[in-house]
Amino acid sequence: MKKSFLALALSGAMLITSCEQEVVIDDAQLQSIVDAAVAAALANYPNTQEIADAAAAAATAAVANGLGDIDSAIQEALDAAEALTNPPLVRVGTGGVTEITSDTTWTNDKIWLMDGKIVVEDGATLTIEEGTIVKGSAGTGANATVLIIAKGGKINAVGTAEKPIIFTDANDQIVYANGTTSPNRSATDKGLWGSVIILGNGVVGAANGEANIEGVVSGYEFTKYGGSDNTEDSGVMKYVSIRHTGTAVSPGNELQGLTMGGVGSGTTIENIELVGSEDDGIEIFGGAVNVTNIVIANFDDDGIDLDQAYAGTISNAVVILASGSDTAFEIDGTEEPNDAILGEYTVENVTVYGRADAAKFDTFGNWKSDATGFNDNVLFVDFPTGSTLGGIDADTYAGAGTATAEGKLFFRDFVAVTADSKTDVVAGQVEEASATWVSVSASRPSGKGADESVFAWTQFFN
Template identity: 50%
Template sequence: MKKILFSALTIALLGGVTSCSDDNPVDPEVPQGEEIVKTGILQANETWTANNIYVLDGRVVVNDGVTLTIEPGTIIKAEDGQGSNASTLIVDRGGKLIANGTAEKPIIFTSVNDDIKVGQKESTLNIEDAGQWGGVIVLGNAPISVAAADGIDYIEGLPGGLSYGEYGGNNPTDNSGSLKYVSIRFSGVALEQDAEIQGLTLGGVGSGTTIENIEIFSNKDDGIEWFGGTVNVKNVVIYGQEDDGLDIDQAYSGTIDNALVIQTANSGSAFEIDGPEGNATGSFTIKNVTVNMGNFEGKFVADFRDGAMGRLENIYVYNVNATGSTVNINDELSVGNFNGDKLTLGKWEIVVPTGKTLENLLTFKGETTPMLAKFTSNATSVTAGQQTVGANTSVFDWTFAKTKSAF
């Protein structure tokens, strides 16, 4: 494809269809268009169409008051770049992203090193290729729990002094747009030391926002991280993240419903749950989740930290390694919340590894805990494939992970 800089001129479409292998066909109904480079702050509404490939060159920001609409089937690639200049799509507070794909035509975010073409759905990179670009960041005006008295923070990793990057506020029903059938692949460049971007970062995103049918495939950091906010998210696949699968901070108080987390050798915890950082509190719900721990040593199923509070229910966990893979409560504040029913574990079904018992799978600071009765009253040991809880994985058949036989 020819690469051009975006302009106000009409983009002439190119005729013909690019040939490819039968197992990754080009949709013949989608004409091959141009490769359009985007950079900087979008100051007016835009629509990105499926006949073109859009290339993020550095930070691309959907400004306050601006709506970016992305058509079903559109492919967005990101240029290489390290540090704070890593290519990233950022939706600032007051901006909106309308990215509504379909199961047949998902919207795909990937790297310029991926040779995927217009009309295709399968990437040419592998699960080990995480960290090619930044990721997708959505920032809103919903409440967060931070030390600042005004309840507003600045998203980690971005350099200071920018006109964008703040998140949080007092509007729990804030609307940052809609994301449906979106696949985010090979992301997670570190913007600064110990501040990699998640596949999808949600900072203070409100419940007026729609987020459903999301795939994170190969990310250098977490799959999805919630920094406060109230947005509800459903139907999520996380595969190949190199830190945590689902990560919650700053008193996120929405619901995550129907998720599949597939651990790989470089993954961290399937769940990392942190408590509030300020006086504001909130309580999330995570329900109907299947976790494949991959039989890797020393990986927490869940790590509750810093006064974690919320509820996890209908969780199915299998392929648990007998060495160090536990549900871990990491600090006294979280223990207090657990004992006081501010942190609750509803029905869990776990395939217990050989040589272990269910009682071995709850730890406090990595050590076996005396709080077993409270855990085992809602947790049961099951045989693989005989579970009655967990995710409905049939809704994930559209994903790239499915084509890779990840589940």
Template identity: 45%
Template sequence: MKKFEKQLLSLFLAAALLFIASACGDDDATPAPDPDPVDTFTITSFDETRSGVEFKQNRISGVFNRDYTLTNDVAWLLDGRVVVTEGVTLTIEPGTIVKGEAGQGALASVLLIARGAEIQANGTAANPIVFTSYLDDINVGEFASTLEVDGNNGPADLGLWGGVLILGNAPIFADAAEVQIEGIPSSVTEGLYGGSDATDNSGSFTYCSIRFTGQQLGPGNELQGLTLGGVGSGTTVNHVESINSADDGVEIFGGTVNISNFIVLNPDDDGFDTDQGWSGTATNIVYIGGTGTANGIGSDHGFELDGPEGDTGGTAQIGKFRNASLWGRSATDFADLRDGATYDIQDSYFFGFTAGVDLELDADGSDDGNGGVLSDDPTISDNYVAGTVIFTGNEFNQNDNAGGATFSINSILNDKLNGSLTTPDRTAQVTNNETVVFPAANNVVTTRTKGADVSVLSWSYTATLNLLVAGFN
């Protein structure tokens, strides 16, 4: 009996040890991998036949929450606001066609690259990437649009979808360190931009053609061809064209991003619009104004350059333009500098503008017309005197302007500060800026020696329309 009891006890002990070993083994086992994140975007494939032509298409909606590649063997349709969220990279192959579906205001189709995300949209000269409207019957492997660009065959097409927005973490000079980008509702947190990283990298955007964009949600709240908000100098933006935007061709809100080899054709508002203390450099750029309101496009300024918003708390940030060529056509002004702007424009060429246009240095409302009471911010007239607004080596062609307009070098700069309303009286400063300082550093010409090298832009749709010939060479 005792022997049996001992055997039974041994069995119990063995079972207990086996249980303990098993439990310890479970603790040391490799945990099961986390499940793949659930996609927050949807892609639906469908074929469509229009005018006897078959279109192979993928419709995209939602928020990219993992890396993804748009391939060039199918057209991609943006269904509303398509967002690339923080930590995610969207790659677009050379030769890819991306189309925005119809939608107005806050419902407009856009591609939004959020802060901390990246876009790698790198076309080539032989195979550019095209962003256009769903109404454009351009097909895979094609480059020419079927919509009207210049208004020669009926009203020009524009404002058919939102546009492309790239946001970053670079410094901005706004009312806060980070703000919501225009055109995106405040409820969309991916619309915030701005930060402290001047070298922030939002990716690379090269050899891209953006067409028929622009939406207005309200005064001062618009979408345009390309919007850059708080984008840093680590981001590459070159060989880009923005065609037929219902607002600006490109608008840059703060940041330090540099752009080069950039074309704006037929904007319904301004060509190059900058705000919030942008301090990058724009090199070898082209502006071509619209052909006029009769054709559906009445452009405003070649450059609209705004200063910082709020208290900058430091040294003025100077945005630079080098080797630009601006063909005015219907545009109302060469450029308009506003709100304490600080910019440096050199070695650029202006031609084909209408009679009576000028280069305006706007006055702060409290400086001009408020009984001589000065604001805390310097006027742009003061900035010109101080050397934080610079115009040097620019050429204005007086014999190549719409309607045969001619002008003298003394009539180009319009310093709008009313010196007699300030204390002390600054009338002499205004006169000196307009008739001495500006004429000494710039020229009226009949043959250009400055401006853009358009030979490197032969890849563009603008070039295929033969719009980079007369006046640019």
């Protein structure tokens, strides 16, 4: 009804202007008339950039094709707005375990609702198109919804800065018309579904070189990770936002924002956002996968948690603590009982934001259980007075360094923006004379920590 009325009104306007004399309407005036007609037709839809873009495309096409296409322009705009506002919902799984055994694609014209354990099995690839919204059903304990890329399976989730892939909970009201911003969720919402887990055949510092991933009920083959190939390829994740995760199966057996076990360096993980985990932001068990450009915000436990001789590099990260966060870093060494499997990680170019209302003060990080690796260029800002290092294992600590070395834990260029002294910050965790890698500054220094310019696409920085 609205479409027909608008088209009739517009035709009437053109007839009136043609009485008595010939009136010439140039392209700009014509575009303005069509724009107004299309905008009026969309008055009942959300006022978002995505719908505005759809309307503009329809109006421009109408002008290019002549006035006879005004009705078509209005209908195209209505159809596009409807698709963005009320996309079809596709359910994947009905609780329990759902196996994906062949190559599968989740497209960006639907909302994909996972329910239960969705397992991409050995030999299969799950492709997720740019901009796709994936939601996880609510469930606690053994019933938590989790996407698991099993050993030998692959994920191909490649978003863009303009159209990131979004994982969120089932009750998040976000649809494509909203862009990347939820109408009912905030960054502080946590633990509303499980998480994303990627498992591979990389080297793992565990007994027999293999383990079962935490956060998932044991007894299934798809929970196993570990092998002998630290270059293995478990797929690609680029421009992916994972939100409101971390349901626990049982105490001490939690899900994170993103968990990887035994994932090799052939896997690409870059431009990732993890928001609102009820446990860790990211946890990596062994393997040698590299992670580049990652934002981790509002987690309950640790921002970056590394275990079981992880031997990859995490580069350019921003970690934003919540008031109840435990630490920015929790880093452990090998769990192989004979120390036959060692791994030296690198963490570099990180900015960590604290909270004035922090519930505890030893939040800078814990390096324990014979952790070995190299920590470089880390900036701590916005922490309350009295904030300190949490702990550093004396067995592997080797002071200042410039690169990894087998069996050693090195640091370089840690800067805390604080009125506290260096002695206060170190807090007796190591001999202060050896802590030449720590400095304090009354103001934020330039050129330290992460390059935040690459994070404009994220929920936190947008």
